[in-house]
Amino acid sequence: MTEESAREEWRRLFAAAPMRTGKFTTMSGIPLAPVYGPDDAEFPGLYPYTRGVHASMYRTKLWTMRMFAGFGTATDTNTRFREIIRAGGTGLSTAFDMPTLLGLDSDDPMSLGEVGRCGVAIDSLVDVRDLFAGIDLATITTSMTINSPAAVMLALFVAQAEDTGVTRDRLGGTLQNDILKEYQAQKEFVFPPRQSMRLVRDTIAFTTAEMPKWNSVSVSGYHIREAGSTAVEELAFTLANGFAYVELAQQAGLAVDTVAPRLSFFFNAHIDFFEEIAKYRAARRLWAKWMKEHYGASDLRSWQLRFHTQTAGVSLTAQQPEINIARTAIEALAGVLGGTQSLHTNSMDEALALPSEKAARIALRTQQIIANETNVANVADPLGGSWFVEELTDEMEREAEIIFAQISKMGEGSMLEGCIRGIEENWFQGRISDSAYELERSFNSGERVVVGVNEFLEGNNEDDLATLRITNADEHKQLARLNQVRADRDDDQVRTALERLSREASDPELNLMPALIDAAKAYVTVGEMMTALAGVFGRHVEIPSL
Amino acid sequence: MNVRVLVAKVGLDGHDRGIKVVARLLRDAGMEVVYTGLFQTPETVATAAIQEDVDVVGLSMLSGAHMTLAPLVVEALRERGSDIPVVLGGIVPPQDLDELRELGVAAVFGPGASAEEIISKINGIVSHSR
DSSP: OOOOOHHHHHHHHHHHSOOOOOOOBOTTOOBOOSOOOOTTSOOTTSTTOTTOSSSSGGGTOOOEEEEEEOOBSHHHHHHHHHHHHHTTOOEEEEEBOHHHHTTOOTTSGGGTTTTTTSSBOOOSHHHHHHHTTTOOTTTSOEEEEOOTTHHHHHHHHHHHHHHTTOOGGGOOEEEOOOOHHIIIIIOOOOSOHHHHHHHHHHHHHHHHHHOTTEEOEEEEOHHHHHTTOOHHHHHHHHHHHHHHHHHHHHHTTOOHHHHGGGEEEEEEEOSOHHHHHHHHHHHHHHHHHIIIIITOOOSHHHHOOOEEEEEOGGGOOSSSGGGHHHHHHHHHHHHHHTTOSEEEOOOTTTTTSSOOHHHHHHHHHHHHHHHHTSOGGGSSSTTTTOHHHHHHHHHHHHHHHHHHHHHHHHTTTOHHHHHHHHHHTTHHHHHHHHHHHHHHHHHHTTSSOOBTTTBOOTTTTOOOOOOOOOOHHHHHHHHHHHHHHHHHSOHHHHHHHHHHHHHHHTOTTSOOHHHHHHHHHTTOOHHHHHHHHHHHHOOOOOOOOO | OOOEEEEEOBTTOOOOHHHHHHHHHHHHTTOEEEEOOSSBOHHHHHHHHHHTTOSEEEEEEOSSOHHHHHHHHHHHHHHTTOOOOEEEEESOOGGGHHHHHHTTEEEEEOTTOOHHHHHHHHHHHHHHHO
16 A cells, blocks of 8 residues: 555545635636645645644635724623624634733722723623623633633633523633743733642643533733744743643643643734744644654644734834734734634724724724735645745744753753743743843834834824723722622622632642632622632742843 | 932733833933832832932833822822822823823823933933932
8 A cells, every 4th residue: 555645635634624615716717726735745734734734724714803802891892792793703802901810809909090991890790791791602702811810710701601501511712821921921920820820720620521612721922922022932932831731731630632632822923924924834833743742642633733813012003003004914914824723903003002993893804804805815824835934934943942942951851840940030031021122122223123113204293093092980880880799699608609719729639610610600709719719829929120 | 320210010010021121221321220020009119219219210001000000109209208200101192191291290101202212301300300
């Protein structure tokens, strides 16, 4: 028997995949193949997946246009969610306000001025109910961008779905739940790293057992990049964090093939077009190789790195904000040519405020133009085989491997330990701020041009863009709602639920999800649950360094 | 004498890229910079500024809470009998500028501010208040 060529193997997979309707020709009528390359090339859908995780890529299904939204009260955000669905958005992604991200109630003294400002305020099950009112959680997938209180938010989400008759096994979506990058980059941490990892372990174990359609962790390079890393650092730190979660689950007795298929990734799409595309290609190849060779995964789905992309917030300028539409379009195109599974496009006004409804719609339209007008979605990995892109992909892979070796050395062979020690020793944080500083210097010296910032300044003073204003009225509304929740609930139930949570938190062998879901159903607030956990886990304080 | 600056993150906003980059640029310009870390309150900032005997306090806010928190830092300093000027950088919409100035914020640097502008404004404010 002769061995099947890569092309034949690809063809077999492609033939088995469903096709979306569409005309797969150029505008002149030239027919387009689903993928190009010699018979022995790498092919999409085949290990190591450099060219895409699916054989048919966007011929089967376009990427999910997942727009991130959240502001004010749950009712305000619910209105925006419905607008997104009406406008053709195909997935939801929830942005929470700072108090919620840090596990504080809206009436905590530290929450003053922050309630509903840069995301939606969620205090209890009542808010989650309003957030998803009229939205069928069994059909639309939901992503929740939250980390320190991720387990608490998952509990609230499960409680809400079950209230509306949707059982947990039918829920599809993603919990960001990537606590490592919080210490490294985003800095919305509550508990010390090792205690936080216990909650991550609990959510992975719980969703693996009870929520088969749920992505337990969205391993996120986005924030690492936004905090200032280079593309190579984003690639390497993110994948290293992914390896750490796999090792964490293995320590808890979960097999790599149970856990890895439910990890998804989240990358930045910055303005350096080809480097971004090479980054996504290298990420897929690295993940596949490491899952197979280092962690012994044998399920194909463990090898396949699926990812969400968001265009780069930091690339947006406050000067001449309309030109950000062009930046975002170019970045989004890189995400698509790099084979992303879902995409958020930033709005032009985000260097100034949260997006206005009009700006958010233009951002979604940008994706729709790429999807429907440009024809780029018809051929998988269209840049594969380019000498330039292939070499850049290989080089990013090599540089990431060097960083993996450094992290592994810090952890004496363990990526999990290496990531935690790297955080405790400020290694990641230091590298990220060094890179941010170097980039800033190149802008200041004029070595790098940013249109509207250090060149092409005419038009900088015409500032007539209407931005979204969030008033203190939202904060007052939210406080009134929270007071009502506290008045209406059964205090004995609340006390019992919190006592159980503290007790179970003290036993590291136990999974905290059942206790959290019961607390959510008793209208215990996010702040109350997090305070109970902090009583056992303690709180993390970062040593300030410049 | 070198200009001494306390840079601070007040409230819950964890975005620390901007403050760290600006702090280094101020050092490059010969200033002495103190950073007290994340999640500070107006009171802890005021106390640290007075103890460190700084010439200016620089706040960094990207979460939209500046209208509430920046004036509280000014107030906390004044309550402690200090007239140390407070400047603010971050995502601040232009509509907020006049009110912030009325509430005692000496300068605001929006997302488009250059290093040069920040350094020269701080030098100007300090030489004026010394």
